[in-house]
Amino acid sequence: MSRHSFLHGSAGRCAAALLVSSSLMLAGCKPGGDEAKAADKQEQKAVDAVPVEAAAAARRGVAASYTGTAALEARAESQVVAKTSGVALAVLVEEGQHVTAGQPLVRLDxxxxxxxxxxxxxxxxxxxxxxxxxxxxxxxxxxxxxxxxxxxxxxxxxxxxxxxxxxxxxxATVVAPISGVIASRSIKTGNFVQINTPIFRIVDDSRLEATLNVPERELATLRAGQPVQLVVDALPGRVFSGRVDRISPVVDAGSGTFRVISAFDEGAEALQPGMFGRIRIDYDQRTDALVVPRLALLDDGEPAVFRIAEGKVKRTPVKLGYAEGQWVAVREGLSEGDQVVTAGKVALRDGTAVQVIDAAAPAVAAAPAREAKDGSH
CATH class of the missing domain: 1.10.287.470 (Helix hairpin bin)
Structure with missing residues (x-):
């Protein structure tokens, strides 16, 4: 046998042996191939699911309120004028000084x-x-x-x-007509003062007031004595408490609004007349309302949310109650613990598979109990 024939025969025997081994390996791996297909299918399904953020419906206290902005005003203010003419022999007070009614301010000749x-x-x-x-x-x-x-x-x-x-x-002795703080002084010792010339401005800062022009639809809900909260930009992080002092019984025909005056006295020493603040008047409260984040509401007409069930979303109509801050009460349509989509709603349709990437449930912390007329909503 020639050397070439020997090599050719050896190569053939090797190829045959390799073919047999490959067939045995494929036969032994057949069940494992089905598992791989199932894993691939599950992975593909996970890839098709839309990533969303969700929160769970939970119970907390909410308050129905009206909010608005207004500038703080002093309870009383007086322009002090000279009732006679003469040279100012002595100016007895300075700006920023507190005075009482009847206290001497200036002595004229x-x-x-x-x-x-x-x-x-x-x-x-x-x-x-x-x-x-x-x-x-x-x-x-x-x-x-x-x-x-x-x-x-x-x-x-x-x-x-x-x-x-x-x-x-x-x-000849000019006295303070009201108690308060000297806001401005326009006289110096030695000046000649003409009769009826304003020389001081006194502001009664013992109680500050803020006036809101409220739409007439709120006339039946607001009344004197209701609690008020005030936040001003000049004093960040602080909330001042007050009350509704009085309500105008007349609605302005031109603007369709009525005046609501809130008063702030105790604990409001840091406030100053002229400060601009945001005011909230709570006119009703619920201590045990089922709430969801405002972000969960769909903006396509009637109130609804995307509720997550078995990895898919279902468009669920809801009836809403009071809203407070980032929460809104749900009166009908959801149960406690239901997960609703809060982010990623744009890409969803009824029945879309979703993957919750940042579940916030339970995201609603129980608020301190508040007095309520009816705790059902």
Whole structure:
């Protein structure tokens, strides 16, 4: 046998042996091939599922409220004016200083008013003596009754002039008409002050008020005494409590609104007139409402959510209750613990398979119990 024939025969025997071995290996791996196909199918199904974020419906307290923005105003404010003219001999208060009603603020030069008072007093004393002597003479019929009456009228006129002169002298000391803080001062010692010139502005900061113009549809829900919460940008992180002080009973025909005045006094020392704030008036409360995040609501018409069941979503109509912050109460359509889609809703249709990548259930923390009229919703 030639060397070429020997090599050719050996190669043939090797190829045959390799073919037999491959057939045996394939026969032994057949069941494992089915498992691989199933795994591939499951993996493909997972790939087809839409990734979403979800939250579970849970129970917490919610409050029905009306919110608006308004500037804070002082309960009372007064422009202090000089009631007489004169040179300011002493300015007794400064801006930012608290004063009480009747406290002296400025002392004006009183010389002219003092002289006028002395002149009126001398005239009064003269007429009083004349009237006293006239009464004695009329008893002796030495003077007519008409002359006595004229003296009495002159005496009353002189007494009125004297009282007026005393009043003018009191105006030389300018006093605070109300209690509060000196907001502005427009006078200095030595200035000549003209009558009726504003020299101080006093703001009563013991209680601040905020006025909201509320749509007339809320007229039946808001009333005096309801709790109010205020947040101002100037004092971040702080919430101030107040109450509805009074409500205007008249609706403005032009704007269709009515005025609601809220008052803030206790604990509101840090607030200042003129601050702009966001106001919330709670007019009803529910302590045990079933709620979901606002983000779960669909914006395609009637209120509805995508509820997740067995890996698929179902469009579920719901009836809503009160909304507070990021939560909204659900009166009908869901049960406690139902998962609803909060992110990824755009790509979903009824029956779409989903994969929850960030389940927030239970995402609703139980709020502190609040007093409520009815805790059913």
């Amino acid at each position: 009183p010389d002219r008013a003092r002289l006028a008072l002395a002149q009126s007093e001398a005239q009064l004393r003269k007429l009083e003596n004349n009237y006293r002597r006239a009464n004695q003479l009329v008893a002796q019929q030495l003077i007519s009754a008409g002359e006595v009456d004229q003296m009495r009228f002159d005496l009353e006129n002189a007494r009125a002039s004297y009282n007026l002169a005393r009043l003018e002298l009191s105006y």
